[in-house]
Amino acid sequence: MDFSLPPPASYFQYKEMKIPRLPVLFSPTPSRRTQSIVKNCDSRFILSNSIDEPVLSSEIRKSNSPRKPRNLKSLNIESPVVDELNLAIKYIISNKPRISKSPLRKATLYSVHFAKNNEETDVNGFVQALFTHEPSPYRKIGLTSEPEALDIRAAEKILQDAKKIIKHGVAKKTVHLEKATLIEEFWKSQISKEKTERWDIFEEGLLTFFDNYMVCNYGSLRKLNWKKLFSKLYSKISIESDDISMWPMSPSRLKPPKYSVRVVKFTTFANFIANSELHKVMLGCIEEIPFYIENLRKGTNYAFSCGCYYKGEWKDGRKEGSGTMDFCSGEQYIGNFNRGFREDYGTLIGNNYIYKGDFKKDKFHGYGKMKFPDRSVYEGLWVKNDMSNGKYDIGDGTVYVGEWYMSTYEGKGKLILSDGTRKKGMWKGGRLCGEGTVKYPDSTVIRGFFVDDVLQGEQVDTQDKEED
Structure with missing residues (x-):
C-alpha cells in the first residue's frame, strides 16, 4: 500500500475534489461580518473552509470610497422584522417634535446675560493687569516695561549695599522702602516723572502701553472703541491749567505768555482708578462692531x-x-x-x-x-x-x-551798555559782586571789589586800558 502524500493542489482543484477540510479562524471581511451577525455568530471572527482561501479585492471596502447602504431584505431577515422597522421609521418621520417659542426666548436672554458677564470679566481682568506684575491673559507674554538706566550715584549705592550684605549678612541690613502704590509705579514708568503732565504726553504714554504690553484683542475687548475711550478720559480727568x-x-x-492747556494730575488719575471709574468708562465704550487698537x-x-x-515717524x-507736532496751544x-x-x-x-x-x-x-517777543x-x-x-x-x-x-x-x-560803558567781572543777581572792572566812555x-554794583574802596586809574 502506497502511503505517499499527493502533491499540494490549488484552490480550484480542492473545490472540484470536494475534499472535506477542518474549519479555521479567519478575520472577517465586511460582507462575511454581516453574514456572521445574521447567523448569530461572534462578529470578531468567522469560520472559513480553508486557510489559503484567497480574499477577493471586491470584498475589501476601501476607506476613501463611500459605503453603499444595504437593503434590509438583502440580509435574508424575516419579513416581520423588516415590516416592524419600516413602521418605526415612518412613525418617527411623521411625528416630528414641536418646540415652542418660550425656550428660544429664554436662551436669548441667557446669552445676553452671559455676554454682559463676559464684558465685565474682560474689563476687570484688563484693568487689574495694568497695575500688577503677575502673569495675566490680558498681558503680553515676554514683554515688560523697560527698566530705566541707573545713574552713577544709584549704581554706587547698590554696590555699597551689596558689599554690606556680603560682609554682615542679610539679617543685619535694614531696608526702608517707600510705600509706593502700583498706580504710582505705573505713572512714573509709563507716563511721566512729574506729578502734572500735558494731555498729549499722557495719552501717548497710555496708548503706547496698551499697544505694546497689553492684549487688547481678547474677548470683548475686540469691540472696545479705543478712540472713544480716550475722548471720554479727556473729558473726565483732564483739567485746564496755565502753570505749564x-x-x-x-x-x-x-514773562512768557500765559495760556491754558489741558493737563492730567496724578492724584486725579489715581482716584479715578481707585473708584473703579475706568471700568465704567471702558464698559460704555464697547460696541457691536470690532475696533482694533492698531487702527x-x-x-x-x-x-x-x-x-x-x-505727523512723522514712529x-x-x-x-x-x-x-512735525502742532500743539493745541498754538506752537x-x-x-x-x-x-x-x-x-x-x-x-x-x-x-x-x-x-x-538743541533739545x-x-x-x-x-x-x-x-x-x-521783545526782539531781544x-x-x-x-x-x-x-x-x-x-x-x-x-x-x-x-x-x-x-x-x-x-x-x-x-x-x-562782561556787559556792554548802550552808552559805551563796559563792566567786567563776577556777577550775581544781575549786578557786579566781587572782583570787577568798569570802563567808562x-x-x-575803576578796579576793585564790588557789592551790588557798588565799588568798595574806590580806586581810579585814568591811564590803564581795559582789555577787551
Missing part, C-alpha cells in the same frame, strides 16, 4: 484728543525720528523726536517766540538761539530750559556775554 509753559522768562523780565495710528499721522496733531508706539515744532520727546536739533515757533537749536526731553538743552536775542548754551553761557543782545546796543542762572547775569561775564577805569 514751553517758553523761558526773558532776561528783560518779560488708531495708521501711517504717520495721529490726532490727540486735546487737539494736538502729529517707533514702538512713540514719536521717534523726524516729524509748532519741526525737528527730531526720541521716545516721544523733542530731542536733538529742531525749531519751535509760537507766541512771537522762535527757537532753533533734550522736551527742554532747551545744548546750543541754541532764542528770539524773544540770546545765542549760546542752554541747560534744561535755562540759559547757561552765551551772548544776549537786548536790541538797543546793550550786550552781555558770559554766564547765566535763572535768566539773570550770574558768574563770570572817557577811558576812565
Whole structure:
C-alpha cells in the first residue's frame, strides 16, 4: 500500500475534489461580518473552509470610497422584522417634535446675560493687569516695561549695599522702602516723572502701553472703541491749567505768555482708578462692531484728543525720528523726536517766540538761539530750559556775554551798555559782586571789589586800558 502524500493542489482543484477540510479562524471581511451577525455568530471572527482561501479585492471596502447602504431584505431577515422597522421609521418621520417659542426666548436672554458677564470679566481682568506684575491673559507674554538706566550715584549705592550684605549678612541690613502704590509705579514708568503732565504726553504714554504690553484683542475687548475711550478720559480727568509753559522768562523780565492747556494730575488719575471709574468708562465704550487698537495710528499721522496733531515717524508706539507736532496751544515744532520727546536739533515757533537749536526731553538743552517777543536775542548754551553761557543782545546796543542762572547775569561775564560803558567781572543777581572792572566812555577805569554794583574802596586809574 502506497502511503505517499499527493502533491499540494490549488484552490480550484480542492473545490472540484470536494475534499472535506477542518474549519479555521479567519478575520472577517465586511460582507462575511454581516453574514456572521445574521447567523448569530461572534462578529470578531468567522469560520472559513480553508486557510489559503484567497480574499477577493471586491470584498475589501476601501476607506476613501463611500459605503453603499444595504437593503434590509438583502440580509435574508424575516419579513416581520423588516415590516416592524419600516413602521418605526415612518412613525418617527411623521411625528416630528414641536418646540415652542418660550425656550428660544429664554436662551436669548441667557446669552445676553452671559455676554454682559463676559464684558465685565474682560474689563476687570484688563484693568487689574495694568497695575500688577503677575502673569495675566490680558498681558503680553515676554514683554515688560523697560527698566530705566541707573545713574552713577544709584549704581554706587547698590554696590555699597551689596558689599554690606556680603560682609554682615542679610539679617543685619535694614531696608526702608517707600510705600509706593502700583498706580504710582505705573505713572512714573509709563507716563511721566512729574506729578502734572500735558494731555498729549499722557495719552501717548497710555496708548503706547496698551499697544505694546497689553492684549487688547481678547474677548470683548475686540469691540472696545479705543478712540472713544480716550475722548471720554479727556473729558473726565483732564483739567485746564496755565502753570505749564514751553517758553523761558526773558532776561528783560518779560514773562512768557500765559495760556491754558489741558493737563492730567496724578492724584486725579489715581482716584479715578481707585473708584473703579475706568471700568465704567471702558464698559460704555464697547460696541457691536470690532475696533482694533492698531487702527488708531495708521501711517504717520495721529490726532490727540486735546487737539494736538502729529505727523512723522514712529517707533514702538512713540514719536521717534523726524516729524512735525502742532500743539493745541498754538506752537509748532519741526525737528527730531526720541521716545516721544523733542530731542536733538529742531525749531519751535509760537507766541512771537522762535527757537532753533538743541533739545533734550522736551527742554532747551545744548546750543541754541532764542528770539524773544521783545526782539531781544540770546545765542549760546542752554541747560534744561535755562540759559547757561552765551551772548544776549537786548536790541538797543546793550550786550552781555558770559554766564547765566535763572535768566539773570550770574558768574563770570562782561556787559556792554548802550552808552559805551563796559563792566567786567563776577556777577550775581544781575549786578557786579566781587572782583570787577568798569570802563567808562572817557577811558576812565575803576578796579576793585564790588557789592551790588557798588565799588568798595574806590580806586581810579585814568591811564590803564581795559582789555577787551
